[in-house]
Amino acid sequence: MPLSSTDEMSVNLQPGPCTLPLRLKRVDFEESLDADTPKCKRPRLSQPPSPGLAPCLRPLTQSPRPSGGEQPSASRIGPYILLEKMEGSQIHRAVHSVTEKEYTCKVFPMKKYRELIAPYVLLLPHENVVPISEVVTGERSAYVFFERSYGDMHSYVRTCKRLPEDEAAGLFRQMAAAVAHCHCRGVVLRDLKLRKFVFTDRQRTKLVLQDLEDSCILKGEDDSLTDKHGCPAYVGPEILNSRHSYSGKAADVWSLGVVLYTMLVGRYPFQDVEPAALFGKIRRGVFTVPDSLSASAKCLVRCMLRKAPSERLESSDILLHPWLNSPSLLATSSHLTPRNCTDQVVPDFGKNEDEDFL
Incomplete structure (x- = not known):
């Protein structure tokens, strides 16, 4: 069906039967993003960010927390600074506070993350399969970091x-x-x-x-x-x-x-x-x-x-x-070069394309 910006949605009617026991090292982190985590037990990132961070990678300056209790725009997870979610996804932008290298981060519930990342762990390294860069675990969530994409x-x-x-x-x-x-x-x-x-x-x-x-x-x-x-x-x-x-x-x-x-x-x-x-x-x-x-x-x-x-x-x-x-x-194809594609756009088609198939 013709492409639209939100066409590739999926559904799973039955839980996947396959799991793989994993042994991943638990890494301490400084701050949790869980909504039910008690607030103000650790300093927020409203404090000045790492002095070594380039201005474009620093989290947004935070104003005092409003009375409504809104979440801050950035949080520190281990050595990473977690920024906003990427447009149209549940994946966060992240930056390493020391190297300033950018990553993407997926947040999984602790009870399910071993099962969810099992395929990554099972596969041997391959140049065309994304590897996990690091896993930072907390009490309720696991933060899985990958190389950034374009x-x-x-x-x-x-x-x-x-x-x-x-x-x-x-x-x-x-x-x-x-x-x-x-x-x-x-x-x-x-x-x-x-x-x-x-x-x-x-x-x-x-x-x-x-x-x-x-x-x-x-x-x-x-x-x-x-x-x-x-x-x-x-x-x-x-x-x-x-x-x-x-x-x-x-x-x-x-x-x-x-x-x-x-x-x-x-x-x-x-x-x-x-x-x-x-x-x-x-x-x-x-x-x-x-x-x-x-x-x-x-x-x-x-x-x-x-x-x-x-x-x-x-x-x-x-x-x-x-x-x-x-x-x-x-x-x-061995030396592909980028090209300007802005003159051709695939039009959006019917809304049914945004629906799951089962």
């Missing part, structure tokens, strides 16, 4: 409308590599979509997969799942049709096919303003590919968006496809 792929495609094949190949290769790495380690992503990939450089040439909290860790070779979890535009037909289990890895490949199609075409392969009609189109699995795409690009899209899960490429095989290994595309 925007996500959903926003980028929405701004650019569509990407030329050479640029799309360089970015999609990184996406496919991240998914293949997760599958190799027994992690099924389930809620895979454009917004899960973020840029790690200002030039927007390097991507990492983030938000692994929705993932499921497999207990063996069997990747069968029963819970239905995902974004309407990206959900596979077998999830809508099946009353029993389905292949989690094959469902991820379908979603990856939707990602590539949207990057190249500028809209989703299956679209309709009515959810029932949208799901009907996905169940039938019939879509069109513009003639403007190369034969190799069409082939890769169709190899992932096959209605039968068993007929789709596996994630590791995607990296071997000729479209991602063409000498001309490799030469151009």
Whole structure:
């Protein structure tokens, strides 16, 4: 479905069955953000910030606390200064008070954070999967810090409308590599979509997969799942049709096919303003590919968006496809340069796109 600024919302009907016991060191912190934490037991950041912080990284100067008891605009968590939430998300901006390096921070309940970050801990380091930089734990919340990002792929495609094949190949290769790495380690992503990939450089040439909290860790070779979890535009037909289990890895490949199609075409392969009609189109699995795409690009899209899960490429095989290994595309995508996309904007479509699919 055509892109809008808030289209990629998801829902989980059943709690994920997979957990992994973790052993993470508890780190003391100076101040909690919990709403029920007693106030004024520790000095607030209304005191002068670290003298070494550059002015642009310092928290906003705080006026005396009003009688209504409003929360301050910044808090100190261990060596980090937690700033405002990033626009349109529940993720905070943060800065290290000594190095002045910027980070993003997710706040999890202490009772659930080990389960939520288990996929990050299980995966071996990979250049296209975001690593956890540090975890700071308190009595009620855990603060998980990641390297800062420079925007996500959903926003980028929405701004650019569509990407030329050479640029799309360089970015999609990184996406496919991240998914293949997760599958190799027994992690099924389930809620895979454009917004899960973020840029790690200002030039927007390097991507990492983030938000692994929705993932499921497999207990063996069997990747069968029963819970239905995902974004309407990206959900596979077998999830809508099946009353029993389905292949989690094959469902991820379908979603990856939707990602590539949207990057190249500028809209989703299956679209309709009515959810029932949208799901009907996905169940039938019939879509069109513009003639403007190369034969190799069409082939890769169709190899992932096959209605039968068993007929789709596996994630590791995607990296071997000729479209991602063409000498001309490799030469151009290896040194991608930013481009001005402000002249093309994907319009917002029906409000139903903002709704969860189940």
